[in-house]
Amino acid sequence: MQQETLSKELLELIKKNIEENKQNNVISFLKKAKEYSSFVKNETNIMVVSHLDADGLTSAAIILKTLQREGIIYNLRVVQTVDQKVVDELKNVSEKKIIFVDIGSGQLELIKQLEDKEILILDHHEPSVKDYGGILHYNPHDFDLDGSNEISGAGTTYFYSRMLNEKNTDLAYLAIIGAIGDVQEHNGFIGLNKIILDEAVQSGKLKVKKGVKLFGAQTKNIVSLLTYNQDLALKGITGSEQAVINFLKELNIQYEEEGRIKKYIDLKEEERQRLISAMIIKRSHLENPNEIIGYYYSLTEEKRGSPLKDAREYATLLNACGRMDAASIGIAACMGNEEMKRKAIAVQKEYKRAIGQAINWYKQNKNTEKIKNEGKYIIIDGRNIIKAEIIGTLASIVSRMEEIKENTFIISIADADEENYKVSIRIKGEQNNYDLRSIMTKIAEKSNSQAGGHTNAAGALVPKKNIEEFLKAIKKIMEEI
Template sequence: MSYAQFKDLVKEAVDEFRKIPKTATVRVVSHLDCDGICAVSLMIKALMEDHRVYALSIIQQLNLEVLHELAKEEHEYVIFTDLGSGVVDQIARVLVHKKVFVFDHHELASPAAYPNIVHVNPHRVGINGSKEISGAGVTYMFVKEYNPKLEPLAYLAIIGALGDIQDSEGFLPLNQEILKLAEIHGTMEVRKGLRFFGVHTRPIHKALEYCNDPFIPGVTGSESAAIQFLQDLNIPPKQGKEWRTFSDLTEDERKRLALHIIMRRHKEKLPDDVFGDIYVLPQETTYPQFKDAKEFSTVLNACGRLQKASVGIGACLNDPVFKKKAVTALLQYRREIVDALKWYRENQNTFIRGERYLIINAESNVLPTMIGTMASILAKSGELPEYTYILSMARSANKSTKVSLRIACMQAPEHVDLHGLIMRIVSRVGGESGGHANAAGAIIPTEFEQKFIEQAKAVLSQAALEEQIS
């Protein structure tokens, strides 16, 4: 692998980009998740600085249908951020008459170079982009080379990386390099702290209840146990009528809490693995949700899942009105989760249950963008037998059905490959699949739902059987 080669790719893209006439309308397409929103915000910033005109779409999946739509448009220049590499061969063919830029970190459909595509992706030079750098990071490397004034925006690339969970074993060199730049410009600070989610925003007992990494034995997964735990430590969960967050605690209370979390974890491999790097935006003064980079990434994911990507982009561009809307979106997203779980509890009799699988077809009762979140929460809830496959489905507007596959467990075992399984099912029915070993999904034509369910039963029960034997 070669970092120098990666930078050459970036430089080449800058040279090509400068050839775009400033009067041309640039077509921009990005991915509908936190990383995609951060990536496109960086690109928009660069275009705005240039006073260029652009047309924007945020999509869940780039496929032939979208490419054919783009082919029909008059725009001569197309930019893809956080997507494109997986279909680069199709882009070359369908958008053959356009000049295309791809800034991505997903795996390549093909290593080939195409004359109409400027393709910046670390995989092209042997760097594992899926782990090393986000789509926002790749876009950032380009943007800062193109316009050095934008170098301080490094923090957006880190929020994108956090959204894609690239920090789980610490950042790798390219993300580290970007983080360093954010620190130099004072747009991000790394602090050591209790690694749990919702430090500024979640009631402390809720943060403890949902804390599964680090896992707190006897507390994680139970609201009443979390409240009891706090009361035993003499930490009042409420101040007057308001629930307290971790950031409301006194220094003394924080220390006590940390100590007792470690004590609870005395049987775990690394009991004190509760401290870690916290990424803070020191200049942020608007809403607490944007102060912590991880929470910022959750806000952006919420905007994406509620089809309000533009609100997320506005928040990334630091627009106070959009920031307020983004916080509202987060609250709405939490309500959607509650609704989805409520639907799940009330419709148990409609589910298909097998030896070690559960198939939930929500049809139009749950938003297609929420079905994966619902399955993830069930997977971590502890209420299903360990290693049960959870396949959830919900319909989109365009006669397609979104499918998510998860496995019930606190820590997924090594041999599980959910992406492989869903690919097997999809290959028998038709549709598109994506994802990785611990979380995978697919989009299938709604008319194939029944066929898909039949094949899923066969594949999942076989997988369960194979695991028993091995």
């Protein structure tokens, strides 16, 4: 194999971070990017299509920044999915070339319809067909590399971009935010993501620190941070504000200043140490009480205390932008636009407000026609009331409420568009007994609906005219389980 097309530094990073038996796969993967770089050379106009979540938005930011640096004029579409409607619209755009990022590999049959276009797909989802036709397909799966844990859509886009021009290594930190958004960080990264992390650190844009992983350390007051983070599972403390305050007082932590509650980052170093040790003790009923210690990823150019400082919080903010119809604000923020950063932060605030309202609505309507508790399952009927973008999150929050019995299914309904409802399914508790995606598929089969998702969070798009059949199918399948 010819290796001289990869720089010495890059080969060293591969040696350092990739298992020996996969190193050649990685080399081929990177060379493929180089081979495809002619796609953007000598081109003036390109259409970009990206997915709506944090990984999709960071993918879009990386490719747009790359095109901008090449002097290419671009257009952007951000989509939840690629369906017939999207493909029909793309048939009519003026650009001859289209790049799909973090989406496309699962919709190859549909994309093949774009015969008049030249297509490049940069994605990490499993390809839906083996034959790509004339489509340029760049995907780790084709090199026997793991696309679900080792590299995200943003990572795939990043490698394309940095192989095109090494100057683009300054975008590596965006691929780390994307990977975190796709839940690929588990006490560090593995595989290709590790190469990206090294380049992000080398570029000076990102710092990795070991410490306590407290979501909201930069932005939340310490009392609500400790009260509402269920993952911390502090025995006798989580969920009760008063218990948190007593806990802090016992530890002699000055959590207040001039009547305002401090953030974690504003506590004194020795107070933080005391707090962490005490938290680990309060977690001793768990298998891994130490799990709150891990890595955090801090963006060097963002201000301390900003929601954009911590890569985890950044990813959450981007997800909120995607859900609030503000994808382009999130992308522009990732591209470095300061005004858009401020706007993205405002969008997230609005999103949180909408979630808060949805929770209040849930509490006020419990055990009414709108929220029926059927024992084994609860149906939250948010039609005309809760936005489709919020309903899945509401179902997830309800599925973590203490008052809900273990193994209760939470099913929620909202308007998706004129013709369809969006239905989500979640389950309370450690989810290892049921595959929610296959349950949803069974329910959907009987009412001409489309199901999708994962084992622990699934959903369906149900034609409004078929909703009665769908509700009957829920009842039937739930009784059978």
